[in-house]
Amino acid sequence: MDLPQLAGSSADVRLLPPSTSARRTDVAVVGGGVIGLSTALELATRDQRVTVIDPHPAGGASWVAGGMLGATLETGFAEVDDVELHLAARQAWEPFLELLNAGRAAPVSMSQGGTFLLGADASDARELDRLTGFMASVGLEVARCDPSELDEQVPGLSPGIRAGFHVPGDPSVDNRQVMVALLERCQEASVQFIAATATSMRRSGDWLEGIELDDGTTLRTGAAVLATGAVDTAGLGPHDAPAIRPVKGTIVRLGPRRGPILDVVLRGLVRGRMCYLVPRPDGCLAIGATTEERGYDTSVDALSVFSLLEDARALLPGIDDLEFLEASSGLRPATTDHRPVVCASTVRGLVFNLGHYRNGFLMAPLAAQSVAELLEGRRAHPGFEGKER
Numbered sequence: 258m259d260l261p262q263l264a265g266s267s268a269d270v271r272l273l274p275p276s277t278s279a280r281r282t283d284v285a286v287v288g289g290g291v292i293g294l295s296t297a298l299e300l301a302t303r304d305q306r307v308t309v310i311d312p313h314p315a316g317g318a319s320w321v322a323g324g325m326l327g328a329t330l331e332t333g334f335a336e337v338d339d340v341e342l343h344l345a346a347r348q349a350w351e352p353f354l355e356l357l358n359a360g361r362a363a364p365v366s367m368s369q370g371g372t373f374l375l376g377a378d379a380s381d382a383r384e385l386d387r388l389t390g391f392m393a394s395v396g397l398e399v400a401r402c403d404p405s406e407l408d409e410q411v412p413g414l415s416p417g418i419r420a421g422f423h424v425p426g427d428p429s430v431d432n433r434q435v436m437v438a439l440l441e442r443c444q445e446a447s448v449q450f451i452a453a454t455a456t457s458m459r460r461s462g463d464w465l466e467g468i469e470l471d472d473g474t475t476l477r478t479g480a481a482v483l484a485t486g487a488v489d490t491a492g493l494g495p496h497d498a499p500a501i502r503p504v505k506g507t508i509v510r511l512g513p514r515r516g517p518i519l520d521v522v523l524r525g526l527v528r529g530r531m532c533y534l535v536p537r538p539d540g541c542l543a544i545g546a547t548t549e550e551r552g553y554d555t556s557v558d559a560l561s562v563f564s565l566l567e568d569a570r571a572l573l574p575g576i577d578d579l580e581f582l583e584a585s586s587g588l589r590p591a592t593t594d595h596r597p598v599v600c601a602s603t604v605r606g607l608v609f610n611l612g613h614y615r616n617g618f619l620m621a622p623l624a625a626q627s628v629a630e631l632l633e634g635r636r637a638h639p640g641f642e643g644k645e646r
């Protein structure tokens with residue numbers, strides 16, 4: 258029996274689901290990142306027999322991500338039409354965590370205290386004034402902090418910080434804890450796993466009949482969800498699959514030597530470059546992230562690591578004392594307009610759950626519910642509907 262590999266951590270192989278020999282299922286989910294596994298779990302709770310196809314589940318961008326649930330701060334000028342969608346996605350996290358944590362000895366937690374948005378110099382401060390003014394104008398909650406308030410709320414900040422805002426609605430989760438919990442809950446809910454790559458769709462007229470795999474077998478099913486992240490799905494068959502391009506992001510992980518140095522999320526504009534520091538429950542810090550158009554390259558270059566650390570220490574000089582643990586890169590799945598595609602395909606029975614770009618964690622629970630609704634013949638959340646094709 259093959260075991261799928263959990264990218265990035267061979268120590269966690271014992272957590273992996275065994276590969277199944279099932280060759281018929283109610284719903285096949287192609288791709289086992291945060292989007293595919295959340296969808297599989299949602300469908301399994303609705304009494305569907307679900308099979309996830311992925312050679313490396315719980316890997317991909319989901320294993321690399323920052324884990325911020327940035328409903329407010331990911332709603333910039335270009336996302337003015339997504340305010341309701343982002344807020345609904347954020348709200349879907351409480352019930353999702355309850356589902357994920359049912360019966361777990363070590364529950365996955367959401368950070369408390371929100372996010373602090375910081376401007377390093379005068380020009381950064383002016384830019385944040387513009388951005389937060391826009392956010393307030395569309396009803397998002399952002400409050401300016403005076404310097405003493407900032408010092409009190411975030412000990413250890415660089416004394417030179419020129420502007421600070423509190424964003425109470427944007428917490429974070431530990432992405433890797435979420436992925437491990439998703440794998441476990443899927444197994445408990447009898448989701449089956451096939452460690453293979455889907456190569457094409459088998460159809461009868463307009464109807465889906467099955468998914469062909471690179472091991473030469475076919476999983477017979479009348480319903481499937483494409484959740485393949487940044488991988489180009491054109492070869493899989495549906496002519497209306499959205500064009501997806503990979504947008505690389507590098508992130509650095511640091512570990513505590515004498516206990517945690519930060520307990521809220523920081524996002525800063527440092528000489529025009531955006532940087533974030535996300536504390537993990539174990540005291541580690543994730544520092545991200547670059548945004549690079551480099552195709553499918555996931556190598557880590559020295560300049561990215563240098564820039565991330567340089568910007569992070571301009572906000573929180575205490576990071577100098579932390580242990581360097583890891584630098585990794587992942588591929589954000591981006592559509593041409595950077596909006597997600599959660600809709601039915603022209604192939605009957607096939608639903609897309611693709612293109613979540615910078616917000617795959619934020620969107621996962623709501624997108625999973627919408628996919629389940631679509632497969633049951635109802636509508637997706639209205640915020641996804643602009644992308645009907």
Ligand SMILES: Cc1cc2nc3c(=O)[nH]c(=O)nc-3n(C[C@H](O)[C@H](O)[C@H](O)COP(=O)(O)OP(=O)(O)OC[C@H]3O[C@@H](n4cnc5c(N)ncnc54)[C@H](O)[C@@H]3O)c2cc1C
Binds near residue numbers: 317453587588612618
């Ligand atoms: C550096 C970085 C930081 C980020 N920070 C955040 C953040 O703070 N908050 C947030 O919400 N989002 C964040 N994101 C974005 C988020 O990580 C992604 O949107 C999300 O992980 C996408 O999930 P996914 O399941 O679609 O793709 P992935 O996690 O990439 O999973 C896709 C899976 O599909 C499988 N697959 C592909 N093709 C096939 C096939 N043909 N057959 C079978 N399996 C296949 C792959 O093996 C893979 O496991 C970040 C991303 C990066 C890179």
